[in-house]
Amino acid sequence: MLKFSNLSYSKQRLAIIVAFSFIPLALLITFAYLPVINMFKYSFSDWNGYSKRLEYVGFENYIKIFTDPEYFSVFKVSLYYFVATFVQMGLALYFASILSFQTWFKNFFKGVLFFPSLMNGVAIGFIFLFFFKPDGTLDTLLQAVGLGSYVKLWLGNPEIINISLAGTSIWRYMGFNFIVFLGAISSISSDLYEAADIDGANRWHQFRSIILPSIKRILQLNLILAISGAVSAFDIPYIMTGGSNGSETFVIQTLDVAFKYSKVGLASAMAVILLLIVIAVTLLQRLLIRGEED
Amino acid sequence: MKLSKVLMSLLSVVLLAGLFTGCTSKKDEPAASSDPKAVEGEITVITQRTDIVDTVFQDYAKEFNKLYPNVKVNFQALADYDGQIKIRMGTRDYGDVLLIPGSIPVEELPNFFEPLGTYEEMKNKYTGIEERTVDHNSYGIPIAMVYSGVIYNKKVFKDAGITQLPKTPDQFLTALQQIKDKTKAVPLFTNYASGWALTQWESSLATLAGTKEYVNVTQPNTDDNFTKGQPHYELYKVLYDAAKKGLIEKDPTTTDWETSKADLAQGKIGTMVLGSWAIDQIKSTAPNKDDIGFMPFPTNASKVLVPLAGDFNLGINVNSENKPAARAWVDWFTEKSNYAVEQAGSISPLKGAPMPSILKQYEDQGVVFETLTPSPKGQEGIVDKIDKMGEIGLWQPDFKKRIIEAAVGNRPESYDAIMKDLNDAWVKARAEVAAKEAK
Numbered sequence: 001m002l003k004f005s006n007l008s009y010s011k012q013r014l015a016i017i018v019a020f021s022f023i024p025l026a027l028l029i030t031f032a033y034l035p036v037i038n039m040f041k042y043s044f045s046d047w048n049g050y051s052k053r054l055e056y057v058g059f060e061n062y063i064k065i066f067t068d069p070e071y072f073s074v075f076k077v078s079l080y081y082f083v084a085t086f087v088q089m090g091l092a093l094y095f096a097s098i099l100s101f102q103t104w105f106k107n108f109f110k111g112v113l114f115f116p117s118l119m120n121g122v123a124i125g126f127i128f129l130f131f132f133k134p135d136g137t138l139d140t141l142l143q144a145v146g147l148g149s150y151v152k153l154w155l156g157n158p159e160i161i162n163i164s165l166a167g168t169s170i171w172r173y174m175g176f177n178f179i180v181f182l183g184a185i186s187s188i189s190s191d192l193y194e195a196a197d198i199d200g201a202n203r204w205h206q207f208r209s210i211i212l213p214s215i216k217r218i219l220q221l222n223l224i225l226a227i228s229g230a231v232s233a234f235d236i237p238y239i240m241t242g243g244s245n246g247s248e249t250f251v252i253q254t255l256d257v258a259f260k261y262s263k264v265g266l267a268s269a270m271a272v273i274l275l276l277i278v279i280a281v282t283l284l285q286r287l288l289i290r291g292e293e294d
Numbered sequence: 295m296k297l298s299k300v301l302m303s304l305l306s307v308v309l310l311a312g313l314f315t316g317c318t319s320k321k322d323e324p325a326a327s328s329d330p331k332a333v334e335g336e337i338t339v340i341t342q343r344t345d346i347v348d349t350v351f352q353d354y355a356k357e358f359n360k361l362y363p364n365v366k367v368n369f370q371a372l373a374d375y376d377g378q379i380k381i382r383m384g385t386r387d388y389g390d391v392l393l394i395p396g397s398i399p400v401e402e403l404p405n406f407f408e409p410l411g412t413y414e415e416m417k418n419k420y421t422g423i424e425e426r427t428v429d430h431n432s433y434g435i436p437i438a439m440v441y442s443g444v445i446y447n448k449k450v451f452k453d454a455g456i457t458q459l460p461k462t463p464d465q466f467l468t469a470l471q472q473i474k475d476k477t478k479a480v481p482l483f484t485n486y487a488s489g490w491a492l493t494q495w496e497s498s499l500a501t502l503a504g505t506k507e508y509v510n511v512t513q514p515n516t517d518d519n520f521t522k523g524q525p526h527y528e529l530y531k532v533l534y535d536a537a538k539k540g541l542i543e544k545d546p547t548t549t550d551w552e553t554s555k556a557d558l559a560q561g562k563i564g565t566m567v568l569g570s571w572a573i574d575q576i577k578s579t580a581p582n583k584d585d586i587g588f589m590p591f592p593t594n595a596s597k598v599l600v601p602l603a604g605d606f607n608l609g610i611n612v613n614s615e616n617k618p619a620a621r622a623w624v625d626w627f628t629e630k631s632n633y634a635v636e637q638a639g640s641i642s643p644l645k646g647a648p649m650p651s652i653l654k655q656y657e658d659q660g661v662v663f664e665t666l667t668p669s670p671k672g673q674e675g676i677v678d679k680i681d682k683m684g685e686i687g688l689w690q691p692d693f694k695k696r697i698i699e700a701a702v703g704n705r706p707e708s709y710d711a712i713m714k715d716l717n718d719a720w721v722k723a724r725a726e727v728a729a730k731e732a733k
Contacts, residue, residue, distance in 0.1 A: 050383050050398065052405050133548045156545040158704045242489055244695045245547055245704060259377055260690050261682045262397060 036275075043268035049258065061269035071270065077162055077237075077249050081230035084166035088174050089222060096181035097207055110182070117175035125239030128168045129155075158246040165247055169236045173229070177222050184215040224285050228278040250274060334364035335616030337390035337623060342375035342606065343637070350637060358626050365619045375606075386613040390620040391627075393606035394426060394434045396689070400675040403433040408610040408617060410435065410624070420628070420643045422604035424668035434607025435624060438571070438634035439641040441600050441653070441663060442497035443590045445573060446565040447558055449582070450479045454564070459589050463532045466592035470541040473564040482536045483554050483563040486546030486698055489691035494568050495529060496688050497603060500666055502529045504595025510669040514676045517724065520717035527713055530697055532592065534709045537701030546698055555579055559586065567591070571605065573652065574639035588652050590661055598661040605638060676727065684723025686716055 004012065043061055047054045065071045095113055099106055116124065131137045132154035139151045154164045188210060196206050212219075234251040237243060243252035251274070258267030341347060347369050355367040372378045376395045382388040383398075383406055394407060409431035410416065416423050416432045426434035444466075451459075454473040460466040470481035485491030500509050502525040513519060520526045536542055543549055555572070557563045559580035566572075570588070577583045590600045608627060610620045627633060634642040641647050649657065657663075669676065681688050693716060700707045 050380050050406075051402055129548055134545045136548075153545050153547075155547040156702075156704070158699070161547075241547060242487075244486070244489070244691075245699055256692075257685070259380075260687060260692075261685050263682070 039268045039271055042265050043272045045265045046263075047265045048262040049264040050262075057265070061266045062273075064266065065269055065273060071253070074248050074250050074253050075231075077247060078231050078233060080162040080166045081169060081233040081249075082227065084170050085223075085226040085230050088170045089177055089219075089226060091170070092174050092177035092181055092222075093219070096178050096185055097211055100182060100185040100211075101203065113178050114175040116172050117179070119172075121172070121235040122239055124168065124172050125236060128164075128171075128236075129240055132164055155241060155245065161241065161245050161247050165237050165240060168240070169233065172236065173226075177226070180218060180222060181215060184218040185211055188214045220285065220289055224282055227281055227285075231277055231281065232274060330362045330622070331364060333362050333618050333622050335619040336366040336368065337614070337616050337619045338368045338370060339623060340370045340372060340379065340389040340392040342372060342393060344371040344373050346637065347371035354627070354631050354633075357631070358623065361626065362619070362622050365616075365622060367623060388611055388613075390611055390614040390616055391623050392609060392611060393437070394609045396606070397678075399678060400426065400428055403428050403609075404431070404612075406609075406612055407433040408612050408614070408620075409433060410610070410621075419645055421645055422602065422643055422665050424665075425604055426607045426609070427668070428674070434604075434609040435628050436604030436607050436643045437628070438605040438638035439602045439643055439647075439665075440569045440571050440605050440638065441602050441640070442494060442569045443501070443567070443588055443600060444565050444592075445558065445568050445576060446587050446589060447479070447561050447563065447585055448587045449585045450477055450561050450564045451587075453477045453479075453561075460592055461598070462594050463528065463535075463592045466532065467535055467539070467541070470536055470564065471539065474541055477561075477564070479562055479564045480543050480557075481541040481564045483549070483558065483566050484533070484537070484542050484546055484698060485549050485551055485554055485566065486543075486695060487549040488551040489695070491551060491566075491568065492691040492694035492698075493689050495533065495694060497569060497601065498567070498591035499525050499529060500601040501591045501593050501599055502526075502595065504593060504597050504599055506599060506601065506664050507667045509601075509666050510673075510677065511667055514669070514673055514680065514724075517721045518717070519720045520713045522710075522713075526716075528594070529591075530694065530713075531709065533694065534697050534701045537698045542698070542702075546702070561585070570640045570650075571638050574637075590656065598656075598659075600656070600661060600663050602641065602663050602665045604643065605634075605640065679727050680720065680723045683726050684719035686719050686723070 004015070007015070044058060045054050045056050046060075095109075099110055099113075103109070133139075134153060134156075138154060142148055142151055152160055155161050192210050193206060196210060201209070232251050233249045237247045237249055238252050238255075241247045243249065243256070250270070254267050254270040254274070257270065258264050339351075341351065343351070351369050355369070358367060359365070370389065375393065376397055379388060379392060379395050380397065383395075388406075394403070398406065403426060411432055413423065413427045413430050413432050416435075420435055422436045422439055423432045423434070425436075426432060450473060451469070454469070454476045456469050456472055460469045473479055473481040500506055503509070503512070505512075508525060516524075518524055537546075554563060554566065555576050556579040558566055559576050573586060573588060577586050580586055590598050608624050610617060610624060614620050628643055632642070634640050634647075635650070639650075641650065649663070653663065668674075677688070680686075687693055693712065696705065696707075696712055697709065699705045700709065700712060
């Protein structure tokens with residue numbers, strides 16, 4: 001009789017590996033690779049998203065994106081999020097370092113800092129809409145502490161709108177960076193700190209010579225994630241302003257092209273370009289990191 | 295080995311069976327059965343009214359079942375109707391009865407919807423069906439006929455000392471200024487943040503043109519769509535001027551649609567440019583329902599024309615398996631439910647339906663309510679094609695937002711520069727569409 005336990009160990013192992021990989025692989029292929037392949041296909045067509053008719057137009061869509069400055073000019077907005085990335089990482093690292101030493105209410109602060117990452121993006125969008133409204137929370141707060149003269153139209157002024165939105169984005173994503181840093185820092189052996197204390201190193205020395213080198217990898221990883229996040233910034237500006245008043249990012253523009261103007265072909269080409277940019281950024285960073293190690 | 299063979303053959307049988315059922319054409323025409331009891335089946339009706347799907351629509355189903363006891367009606371409501379239904383239409387499963395999304399080009403309708411009858415048969419019974427007619431066949435019936443213009447608060451007007459309703463853009467702007475000077479109300483609320491509310495302005499295009507031919511007949515054949523003196527230029531100039539003079543809300547970027555309805559009702563807002571469908575929603579929050587008034591959009595045209603347009607059109611899924619039942623629902627809904635008047639606050643699509651009382655005063659003043667002339671043969675849906683080709687967005691909020699941003703000083707552009715930009719895009723797209731059609 002055929003029994004699983006009668007099979008040799010290596011065959012059992014193979015059977016289990018195959019069986020256990022099947023579902024995740026099937027999910028991955030159905031929901032990640034097939035759509036991407038289709039996206040590449042659509043990017044060479046003039047499909048409108050629902051029609052039964054689909055005509056291949058070669059590289060026309062790509063040519064259009066690269067020749068019409070309108071499609072690329074929105075990357076200027078990404079610069080705000082790019083700068084915000086560094087502020088976000090800096091703050092996260094600062095808080096993670098402080099909270100890894102003995103402080104009062106350590107766990108309370110950890111919770112407070114991590115809390116925003118648990119919240120739904122839509123909820124955050126609405127909270128900050130109220131926050132930035134004329135006579136909203138921020139204005140009231142400024143009036144209360146006597147800084148009323150600094151009150152501005154936080155979302156109405158196109159000079160400030162992207163700073164306001166990038167600020168919201170920092171608030172939303174800092175907690176995630178923070179928790180990752182905290183995890184990395186707590187994996188450092190406490191012996192090292194003790195030895196450093198005996199040698200007379202202060203907190204700053206400890207940070208520079210122990211913490212920073214130990215979490216370099218994690219720092220790099222977070223940086224890659226944050227930068228590709230900055231290039232593809234979407235949820236905060238989309239929920240709060242819908243991309244109006246000069247806050248349109250590349251992803252919002254792609255959505256508009258696909259669903260407002262029914263040009264799914266062109267939008268797919270834009271998505272492909274965004275994908276390539278993110279891959280390029282990641283590769284570039286890996287190359288630079290490798291260069292450092294040599 | 296044997297097992298896998300059995301499995302393979304089983305699988306292939308299943309696959310083949312799927313293939314054949316997919317291929318068998320369904321020829322059962324939705325013939326209007328004479329006996330309502332003979333109509334049976336289960337249908338799914340998809341609607342955009344998330345607010346009343348569990349209340350009013352359930353009552354409709356009960357009423358409908360009195361006449362057609364053997365039909366079971368299920369409802370589905372979609373919040374972002376146009377966006378979601380378009381994606382579902384990529385499959386075969388998009389309900390039995392649904393609203394035809396406005397963004398589907400007319401010539402594509404036969405691929406998705408069942409013909410409801412020839413235009414010649416239908417036109418004696420319904421108004422507004424010409425918009426969804428392809429090759430003499432009608433594919434949809436409007437759920438209501440809506441009219442567009444300015445909804446205003448009579449009390450605010452009175453407090454501001456406006457005795458006569460403004461008729462021209464200049465009078466309108468003067469009136470708005472009076473509201474600003476004499477009351478605390480926001481003269482004209484744009485609802486900039488919601489986006490879609492700004493698209494309501496486009497419905498008044500025919501009023502500015504003063505003729506029912508402009509939108510579908512003149513517009514697609516002109517290269518001067520946004521130049522000075524043309525309806526589009528004059529229409530959005532009102533928006534620009536009002537914004538420039540500070541007659542709109544303080545920070546448009548943080549407005550909220552739900553609050554704005556109550557604010558207009560309570561006299562915190564003077565006017566909003568909307569369709570008739572909003573009147574009842576606003577009235578429902580008003581302390582005094584009689585305060586809410588409607589007026590045609592201000593125009594310099596010699597004749598004041600308020601265009602009547604079909605709201606969403608009701609159609610039947612071409613893949614439906616219960617077409618007679620679906621047809622029964624469409625007929626019942628448009629003829630007997632009284633949805634158009636009670637729920638949409640507008641006019642019934644049935645020919646000869648009475649005018650709502652809010653419009654009576656205008657009939658006496660010589661204001662005419664008419665449907666737009668449909669596109670001439672061979673040009674169906676061409677405005678839409680040019681619009682999308684040029685990414686102009688006549689029915690999208692984008693350039694309206696741009697106008698407001700420019701007017702309040704957020705953009706270093708003049709009104710004429712925006713209009714020139716739009717016109718250039720229009721001319722270019724029109725040429726491209728013409729070249730494509732010629733191919």
